[in-house]
Structure formats: C-alpha cells, structure tokens
Amino acid sequence: MTGSRGVGSGTRRRGRWLARLLALHGVLxxxxxxxxxxxxxxxxxxxxxxxSGAWRGFTLxxxxxxxxxxxxxxxxRNTLIVAGVSTLVSTVFGTMVALAMERYDFRGKLAFDAxxxxxxxxxxxxxxxxxxxxxxxxxxxxxxxxxxxxxxAFNISFVAVVVRARLAYFDIxxxxxxxxxxxxxxxxxxRVTLPLIMPGILGGALLAFTLSxxxxxxxFFTAGPGSTTLPLRIYSMVKLGVTPEVNALSSMMLLASxxxxxxxxxxxxxxxxxxxxx
Amino acid sequence: MAEYAIELRNVSKHFGPVVAVDHVTxxxxxxxxxxxxxxxxCGKTTTLRLIAGFELPTGxxxxxxxxLQGETPPYRRPVNTVxxxxxxxxxxxxYENVAFGLEMRRVPKDEIQRRVREALEMVxxxxxxxxxxNQLSGGQQQRVAxxxxxxxxxxxxxxxxxxxxxxxxxxxxxxxxxxxxxERVGITFVYVTHDQEEALTMSDRIAVMNEGRVLQVGTxxxxxxxxxxxxxxxxxxxxxxxxxxxxERRPKEVVVLVDGSVEVLVAADREVGVGDEVTIAIRPExxxxxxxxxxxxALPGRVEERIYVGTDIRYLVRLTEQTVLSVRQQxxxxxxxxxxxxxxxxxxxxxxxxxxxxTE
Ligand SMILES: Nc1ncnc2c1ncn2[C@@H]1O[C@H](COP(=O)(O)OP(=O)(O)OP(=O)(O)O)[C@@H](O)[C@H]1O
Ligand SMILES: [Mg+2]
Numbered sequence: 001m002t003g004s005r006g007v008g009s010g011t012r013r014r015g016r017w018l019a020r021l022l023a024l025h026g027v028l029x030x031x032x033x034x035x036x037x038x039x040x041x042x043x044x045x046x047x048x049x050x051x052s053g054a055w056r057g058f059t060l061x062x063x064x065x066x067x068x069x070x071x072x073x074x075x076x077r078n079t080l081i082v083a084g085v086s087t088l089v090s091t092v093f094g095t096m097v098a099l100a101m102e103r104y105d106f107r108g109k110l111a112f113d114a115x116x117x118x119x120x121x122x123x124x125x126x127x128x129x130x131x132x133x134x135x136x137x138x139x140x141x142x143x144x145x146x147x148x149x150x151x152x153a154f155n156i157s158f159v160a161v162v163v164r165a166r167l168a169y170f171d172i173x174x175x176x177x178x179x180x181x182x183x184x185x186x187x188x189x190x191r192v193t194l195p196l197i198m199p200g201i202l203g204g205a206l207l208a209f210t211l212s213x214x215x216x217x218x219x220f221f222t223a224g225p226g227s228t229t230l231p232l233r234i235y236s237m238v239k240l241g242v243t244p245e246v247n248a249l250s251s252m253m254l255l256a257s258x259x260x261x262x263x264x265x266x267x268x269x270x271x272x273x274x275x276x277x278x
Numbered sequence: 279m280a281e282y283a284i285e286l287r288n289v290s291k292h293f294g295p296v297v298a299v300d301h302v303t304x305x306x307x308x309x310x311x312x313x314x315x316x317x318x319x320c321g322k323t324t325t326l327r328l329i330a331g332f333e334l335p336t337g338x339x340x341x342x343x344x345x346l347q348g349e350t351p352p353y354r355r356p357v358n359t360v361x362x363x364x365x366x367x368x369x370x371x372x373y374e375n376v377a378f379g380l381e382m383r384r385v386p387k388d389e390i391q392r393r394v395r396e397a398l399e400m401v402x403x404x405x406x407x408x409x410x411x412n413q414l415s416g417g418q419q420q421r422v423a424x425x426x427x428x429x430x431x432x433x434x435x436x437x438x439x440x441x442x443x444x445x446x447x448x449x450x451x452x453x454x455x456x457x458x459x460x461e462r463v464g465i466t467f468v469y470v471t472h473d474q475e476e477a478l479t480m481s482d483r484i485a486v487m488n489e490g491r492v493l494q495v496g497t498x499x500x501x502x503x504x505x506x507x508x509x510x511x512x513x514x515x516x517x518x519x520x521x522x523x524x525x526e527r528r529p530k531e532v533v534v535l536v537d538g539s540v541e542v543l544v545a546a547d548r549e550v551g552v553g554d555e556v557t558i559a560i561r562p563e564x565x566x567x568x569x570x571x572x573x574x575x576a577l578p579g580r581v582e583e584r585i586y587v588g589t590d591i592r593y594l595v596r597l598t599e600q601t602v603l604s605v606r607q608q609x610x611x612x613x614x615x616x617x618x619x620x621x622x623x624x625x626x627x628x629x630x631x632x633x634x635x636x637t638e
Pocket of ligand 2: 322323
C-alpha cells in the first residue's frame with residue numbers, strides 16, 4: 001500500500017518537473033518569436049526621432065503623422081483595393097473550385113488537385129518571377145491590375161483549401177433531403193449548402209485578405225508605377241533608414257493582420273453564431 | 279389509370295460491376311404499408327433511392343401514380359423521404375425544417391404556419407418549433423423528420439430504416455405509432471427494414487429481397503406461412519429444413535424420402551416429379567412431441583438437448599444421421615408440462631399443411 005503510494009507521488013513529482021520544463025520551453029519559444037514584435041510596438045511609441053534610439057518618453061506623434069502622410073494614404077488605398085478585389089474574386093472562384101473538387105469526379109482530377117496546391121507550396125520568389133515573366137510576355141502594363149491578378153492566383157488556392165476542409169465534413173444527404181423537399185439545384189445550394197459552408201468561405205476570404213495585405217515579394221515584382229502598396233511603401237521608407245513612423249505603420253499592420261487571422265480561425269471553428277454544423 | 283401508387287418494371291441498378299438491384303418488378307397499391315425486407319447489402323436502400331430519384335435505373339421503368347419517371351429529378355417527384363440518419367437541416371429550427379418543403383412549393387405563409395403546426399401535433403411534438411435539431415433527442419429528431427415529410431402530403435412516403443437508430447423500447451413504441459399514423463393519413467408507405475419482426479408487425483405486404491432480387495411478395499401471413507423458397511423460409515423466423523427426393527406422387531400429397539431413410543408426407547402444392555431433389559420446411563412451433571405415436575404419420579426421433587427459453591421449451595431432436603430438428607413447445611408452467619429428457623425416444627408430429635415443399 002505505502003509502497004504503491006510512494007511510487008505514485010514520485011511519478012507525480014517527476015510529472016510536475018516535466019510540465020515546468022515544458023512550460024519554460026514554451027515561454028522561451030514564444031519569447032523568441034514575439035520579442036522583436038514587442039520591441040517594435042514599444043518603439044513605435046518612443047518620442048525619440050531615431051527608431052532604435054534610447055527611450056525618450058511616450059508619444060502618439062508617429063501614429064498621428066501616418067494619417068497626414070499622403071504617400072502612405074495612397075499606399076493604404078492601393079493595398080485595400082488590391083486586397084478587396086483579389087479577395088472577392090478568389091473567394092468566388094476558390095469556393096467553386098472546392099465544390100468541383102469535392103463533388104465531381106473528372107478526368108485528370110488528381111493532376112488538377114496537385115496543381116491547386118502548387119501556389120501554396122512553391123516559394124513566393126519563384127511565383128513572383130513566373131508571374132512577371134508572364135505579364136511581360138503578354139505585354140500587360142504592370143500596375144494595380146497585375147498585382148490583383150497575381151494575388152488572385154495564389155489566394156484561390158488558399159480559399160479552396162479552407163473551403164474544402166469544411167466541405168469534407170458536409171453530409172451529402174442534407175442536399176438530397178432538400179431536393180426531396182422540392183428544392184432544385186440552385187435552391188438547394190442557396191438554402192442548404194451555402195449556409196452550412198459559409199464559415200469556411202468567410203474563413204477563406206479573411207485568410208485571403210490577410211495574405212494579400214501582407215504580401216511583399218509577389219507584389220514587388222508585379223507592381224508598376226503608382227501602384228505602391230503598404231508593404232512596398234514600408235520597404236522604401238526603410239531603405240532611407242528605419243524611422244519611428246515605420247515602426248508605427250508596421251505595428252498597425254500587425255494589429256490588422258492578427259485581428260483578421262483570429263477572426264478567420266474563429267469562423268473556421270464554426271463558432272460564428274448561427275452558422276454551425278451539428 | 280393509376281391503379282398502383284408505385285410500379286417498378288424490370289428495374290436494375292448497376293454500380294460498376296456491382297449489381298445492387300437486379301430486374302425488380304413490384305406493384306405497390308395505393309394506401310398500402312409496403313415493406314422491403316432483406317439482409318444488409320441486398321439493395322433495399324438502392325431501390326428506395328431509385329424511387330425517390332437520387333439514382334437513375336440502369337434498366338427498367340419506374341412509375342409513380344401511373345406516371346413514368348424516366349430522368350425526373352427528385353424535386354419533381356410526388357414522394358418524400360424519411361432518411362435513416364434523419365438529415366435534418368442543422369442550421370434551421372424545427373419549424374424551418376418542417377416548413378422547407380412548403381416554402382419551396384410557394385405555399386402561402388399563413389397556410390404554411392397552419393400545416394406545420396398540424397404536422398408537429400400529428401407526430402406529437404408541439405412547442406418545439408424554435409429548437410435546433412441538435413437540441414433534440416434521437417426520437418424527437420425522428421419525429422421532426424417524419425413531420426417534415428408528411429407536411430407535404432405526398433402520395434408516397436419512403437422510409438429507410440427510420441427506427442434503426444432508436445433503442446429497442448422506443449423502437450417498439452414508434453412501430454405502433456407509425457402504423458397507426460399511416461392508417462390515419464392513408465398515405466402509401468414504402469418502408470425499408472432488415473428487421474423481420476418489424477416488417478411482420480407493421481406491413482400490409484412485404485417484399486423479401488436478397489442479392490438485388492425480390493424473392494417473394496406477400497402479406498406477412500403468406501410470407502411466414504407459405505414461403506416459396508429456402509431463403510425466405512430461413513430469413514423469416516426459424517425453420518427446419520429436411521432435404522430429400524420425391525419418392526411417390528399422390529393426388530393431394532407427395533411422399534419424400536428424407537436422407538434416404540425416413541418417409542415424410544407433404545401437401546402437393548407445387549409441381550414436382552418423382553426423383554426430384556426437394557426441401558421440406560417446417561417451423562419449430564408447429565411440431566409436437568409425443569411419448570407414443572399419435573398418428574401413423576408420426577416420425578420417431580431421439581431427444582438430444584432440452585433448452586429452457588422461458589416462454590418456450592426448445593428441444594433438439596435427431597431424426598436421421600444428418601438431420602436434427604428444432605422443436606418449440608409452449609411453456610405452460612413447470613408442473614403442467616410433459617417433459618422429455620435427452621436420450622428419450624419421442625414421436626414428432628405436425629399437421630399436414632404445416633410442412634412446406636420448397637424447390638431450391
Ligand atoms: N453508390 C454506390 N456505389 C457503389 N456501390 C454501391 C453504391 N450504393 C450501393 N452500392 C452497393 O449496392 C449493394 C446494395 O446496397 P444497398 O445500400 O441498397 O443495400 P441495403 O439493402 O440498403 O443494405 P443495408 O441494410 O446495409 O442498408 C451493396 O453491395 C452496396 O455495396
Ligand atoms: Mg440501406
């Protein structure tokens with residue numbers, strides 16, 4: 001009796017140490033990942049004129065300056081246009097692709113499947129060069145349109161993957177039940193399929209929007225004069241030296257991205273109120 | 279004229295090399311409670327899906343209310359389905375689920391309201407309109423699925439093992455309720471089940487299926503009392519089989535030599551010739567055991583085992599080298615019972631019509 005109890009508590013003690021070690025490990029990992037971000041955010045409130053200078057007190061000046069800077073305003077507008085349009089287009093097409101892949105069997109489906117994942121797997125730089133080459137060969141004037149096309153090209157894959165994950169759980173008899181109750185194909189889609197996969201679609205859209213806002217490499221290669229987006233703007237600002245303004249702008253983008261990703265995760269978990277799958 | 283609610287003429291369905299439904303011909307009458315009964319994989323669900331229009335036949339014709347269906351999509355067929363897993367729309371309330379079919383057919387709002395309320399009352403589920411399917415028990419979901427189909431007043435209701443997911447007690451209760459409901463609304467039910475007892479208690483007629491084919495169609499009594507083939511006799515209830523060869527034909531009877539040693543007399547209700555290989559089927563509860571031969575036809579045997587089953591006493595009696603018969607005697611109370619023990623010689627007796635002559 002006593003012996004067994006002793007062994008039990010021993011294991012428990014060892015377990016506790018292991019848990020602490022693991023926790024420390026986790027903390028270190030997060031520190032490594034997020035310390036630079038924390039530093040960036042803190043310095044965006046530093047009153048010093050030098051981005052990496054000593055702490056000179058708290059200020060919101062850099063943020064205020066952002067909103068009066070016209071070049072940044074234009075870049076923000078471009079970013080939102082690119083993200084908005086490319087999200088819209090890629091969400092519609094990505095959803096259609098996901099439905100086709102999940103519901104229909106056709107010749108060469110496997111090859112098509114592999115092709116669909118390609119933009120997710122291949123390095124941005126390779127894709128950027130490919131797209132640039134394509135636009136040059138097709139003699140398309142580089143500008144907002146080419147950026148949008150490029151963003152659609154990679155976002156479709158992400159949307160399709162997210163929507164497909166949702167569709168995999170979809171009970172096909174629900175569609176049969178709708179058709180049994182006199183709903184034609186379109187009514188079935190609108191009243192049953194769409195509401196049930198909506199969390200996946202919204203999740204995919206938010207992911208696409210986030211990726212579009214954040215993208216640098218592909219945008220850099222496919223942008224033309226007058227189509228500078230925020231990441232490109234920041235890059236050109238940094239080339240002249242890291243200013244507190246850059247810190248502030250980066251912090252804002254960080255905040256927006258984190259918000260969007262969280263929202264996207266929340267929607268994919270199906271927590272979004274009424275639209276949930278039993 | 280639509281004499282039948284549903285007619286299948288030579289309907290087949292192939293899935294690649296698999297023949298799920300094989301030249302099935304069925305005529306289901308208006309207002310009938312018709313069951314498709316058979317073991318797993320025999321093609322019951324596929325037959326139902328062919329009628330509903332979820333699958334198109336590889337061959338043959340399907341008529342609903344006298345109308346040839348051809349490639350008519352499910353949403354244009356005057357039938358509704360109760361799915362095995364209920365398939366309730368999880369993003370809609372009970373009310374919205376039940377109202378769905380009426381909305382699709384553009385029924386006016388106030389009529390929808392009235393009919394949904396009526397349907398929910400009919401399945402004894404009032405006051406649940408605003409719940410979601412995942413807030414209901416299995417039995418309640420089953421009722422919603424039923425209401426969702428019945429509210430449309432279809433000519434025919436197709437039910438695929440609708441009670442399969444319920445526990446035994448609830449299932450028994452729902453069997454009676456469903457049967458009563460069907461008689462009240464007068465809608466033709468096509469009911470799929472693999473539970474022979476369920477089919478026997480609920481149906482007006484049963485089609486017994488195996489390997490995609492319909493083997494026999496008849497009332498529960500016909501199916502139980504007069505099975506036409508060995509599979510049906512075996513699948514429905516318990517049956518003893520005696521195999522032998524026809525020795526002699528008389529005007530009304532046939533003498534069969536069982537296992538080359540015992541002569542058994544059966545009614546000649548089908549054409550057989552002398553020398554034909556035949557099987558005799560006899561239900562365990564139709565055989566009586568006696569200490570002395572009650573009749574010259576009685577056959578001697580030896581008790582091998584006695585099993586107490588509660589309502590019955592079951593004996594295993596050896597008739598020949600190859601054949602052991604199962605015999606059930608009702609248990610009238612321990613003291614009143616004439617009991618036999620293993621090793622006893624007994625005489626087996628049954629009324630002539632109880633033994634059925636089967637050809638394989
Ligand atoms: N979509 C399909 N593709 C290929 N084979 C199928 C398909 N649907 C059914 N089958 C096959 O057809 C046969 C009949 O299937 P069906 O579902 O009709 O059987 P069932 O009588 O309903 O059985 P259970 O009692 O198990 O539900 C089975 O062998 C099954 O594997
Ligand atoms: Mg089935």
